[in-house]
Amino acid sequence: MSFLDIDKLSAFYGKAQALHEVSLQVQEGEIVAIVGANGAGKSTLLDSVMGLTKTGGVIRLGDQVLTGRSSSEIVKLGVGYAPERFNLFPYMTVRDNLLVGAYTARDDIAHNLDMVHKLFPRLEEREHQETSTQSGGERQMVSLGRALMTSPRVLLVDEPTIGLAPKVCLEIAEVLRRLQREFGVTIVITEQNANFALSLAERLYVLESGHVTASGTVEELRDDPRLAEAYFGH
Amino acid sequence: MLQILIQGLLLSGLYALLAMGFTLIFSIGRVLNLAYGSYLLIGGYVYFQFSQVMGMPKLAGVALAAIVGVVMGIAKFRLIVKPLKGDHVAVEISTLILAVVLQAAVVLVFGDSSKILLPIIPGVKWLAGTAIPYSNLFAAIASWLILIGLYLFVRTTHTGRAMQAVSMDPKGAAISGIDSDRVNMITWAISGALGAVAGVFFASYTQLYPGMWVGPLIIAVAVVIVGGIGSIIGTLIVAHIVGFMEVIVSAWIAPELRGVFTMLLIIVVLVARPRGLFGREEL
């Protein structure tokens, strides 16, 4: 059995259906990417894992069912989330943003803060800066850091590179690899940028208009036309 | 001049306490709790009943008022705000009706006439030719201590940071593992306690009567509107603007007009700066 198991997930905004029976498996310790054009349903998929949308289907993490639980329970069960628009607390300092992340993981604060500062030394230098005054790259770091403060077993990252300079993208990619290698975190990212996904992930899923249209390892999908199609959003 | 300074400081400390419970709710739920004045009303009468009628120690009366405020706050959240999830207009109408109903209940139990609260600490201190009742001094100092405590709570505890988080970005709070219902309920409880204690102090400044929820509500609304979305520091500053304005109007123009100027201030700021003078969304 897989570690994170999404089984026939459908998601709805009112009557509009944004996801259609999406099934997806992630093994412990893997990096998996979900690739799709704008509007394909990537953010909806990650929001649904967090219990933030109206859904049908079943989501499991380890031996726990996540479906039907509140976001705060899902965080406690080990899902960390760095969302697309970061959703940081703009008038709080970097440090306080990180400490909010520790709300359900108070015993791990010292350890997690140490990990975050090792991965992003910049956040330690800027710990008293309000996040409203930070650059996009720095906010992405705070967002990832806050998610790590929840002591996640699986980390969901929505479009980690969107709007960031190429140099910062490489930095973020390196951090995600280190998280997997050194800290054993399982990672799910979403991307429009198929090249970034191919360079980072071990396996990919292609999402188009709320349907999974292809899945496989990087080697299997590298030259698959469906990947290019999703990339360019037809 | 010194007289105005002293009276302004004393009154403003009380106004800051009074407004804080209201701004907390506004900043966390973006909703005006128009029944806020009834915490002051009920708080004042609880104190009157237990400390003055039944003769319990005065501080016990204040504590009981705070407890009743907590219970009222939680009840309002559970019975009105949560069922009306997200519908601000419905919450505002219901709370306004509730305030009127509570006023009627107070008339029924305690009668229509106003009551004079005995001072929490009797006696007067003369300073620069001004008589300062000890109980006003006590109210101002107690208000400041409570506000400092609240500030430290909000800035340094997990629950306090969670309150700020919910007020700044509810989704960000949810994905940090914060149960916003729980945080909301705690905030409503704190707001009720602040309002009820402010009610005891306010009633000893003026009088205790069934309509006394209106004046403080206007002051609280003024502070939120002039201050923008409720930050603690912004609330403190604006409470001083309103407090000093009232003292100055009373001294130089006419005591009867103090409330009128506060209302004019609301309208002027709404027209000139719709987001308030300190319009940032923090706690």
Ligand SMILES: Nc1ncnc2c1ncn2[C@@H]1O[C@H](COP(=O)(O)OP(=O)(O)O)[C@@H](O)[C@H]1O
């Ligand atoms: N809050 C919302 N209300 C209604 N429809 C939404 C909402 N969020 C997303 N959608 C719709 O759901 C679909 C998937 O959106 P989204 O998950 O944001 O895609 P992606 O993240 O891949 O760009 C889109 O058609 C979008 O218009």
Ligand SMILES: [Mg+2]
């Ligand atoms: Mg998206």
